[in-house]
Amino acid sequence: AQKVTQTQTSISVVEKTTVTMDCVYETRDSSYFLFWYKQTASGEIVFLIRQDSYKKENATVGHYSLNFQKPKSSIGLIITATQIEDSAVYFCAMREGNNRIFFGDGTQLVVKP
C-alpha cells in the first residue's frame, strides 16, 4: 500500500484565488514529519513547508499553509492568492522515525490569468 497518497492529479485555478491540495498518509509511528515540496518546470525540487506530527497548530509560511487533521491522517496544502509562478507539481512527503522519506505521486497545479 502506498504510504503517501495524493488523489488529485491536476488542478487548474485562476490567479489570485485559493487552492487546496489533498494528501493522506499511512504510518504506525507515533512521531513523524510531513512536508510539501514543489517541482518547477525546470525540474528543480524545493522545500515549501513542514508539519511536525506532535504539533497541533497548522504550519504557515508566506502564502502557504497546512490543514493538518491527524485523526484522518491528512495534511492538505493551502495556497492563498495564487500567482502564475505557483504553477508547478506539488509533492507531499512523510518522514518516519527510521528516516525513510516517502513521497506522493504529485499534483500538477496550473494557475491561469
Add this chain to the structure above:
Amino acid sequence: EAAVTQSPRNKVTVTGGNVTLSCRQTNSHNYMYWYRQDTGHGLRLIHYSYGAGNLQIGDVPDGYKATRTTQEDFFLLLELASPSQTSLYFCASSDRISNERLFFGHGTKLSVL
C-alpha cells in the same frame, strides 16, 4: 543554502552497461538519499544512508547498488543497466540542523538503450 551536486546531468548507456551516478553535498548532512522519478510515480526511494559506510535499503532497490564513501559523497551504481532503469534520478541530503528538510540536486537523466 545547502548545496547538493549531481553528476553527470545526462547519461546514455546501452543495456548491460555499467553506470555510476555521483552525488556530493557540502553541508555536513548525515543523511543522503537516492530517488528515481518516473511519470505517474512521483519520487521512489532507492537507497539511503546516514553516514560514511552505511547503507539502507529503500523501496525500489532491485538492480541498484549504492555506496557512501564519505559524509559528502554518495554513489548509485547500476552494474547491468536495463531499459526499465531509464529515469530521472535525484539525490538529496538532510539533517536535524536543516530541520529535516531535504535539499535536492538538479537530477541526472539516464537513458538505457
